[in-house]
Amino acid sequence: MACSLCGRTKAVESDLCELHLMAELSLEAAYEDWSKAYGGKLQYREFLEELLELNETGWAVKDLIRRKMGST
Numbered sequence: 001m002a003c004s005l006c007g008r009t010k011a012v013e014s015d016l017c018e019l020h021l022m023a024e025l026s027l028e029a030a031y032e033d034w035s036k037a038y039g040g041k042l043q044y045r046e047f048l049e050e051l052l053e054l055n056e057t058g059w060a061v062k063d064l065i066r067r068k069m070g071s072t
């Protein structure tokens with residue numbers, strides 16, 4: 001079975017590979033941090049858009065963001 005984003009072998013109990021699974025976890029952790037920094041007023045969608053603009057955001061995270069934004 002392959003990762004739904006990149007086609008690599010997927011991790012157990014996920015539709016993502018290890019790399020994209022790690023990216024998903026760091027994305028969720030980052031949202032919690034950002035949300036606190038914004039006093040809980042940051043929309044998830046805004047967070048994704050800002051992250052996508054940052055050069056330091058990894059490609060695996062950007063893959064995930066594009067998919068999330070495409071599906072909402």
Ligand SMILES: [Zn+2]
Nearest residue numbers: 003006017020
């Ligand atoms: Zn992947």
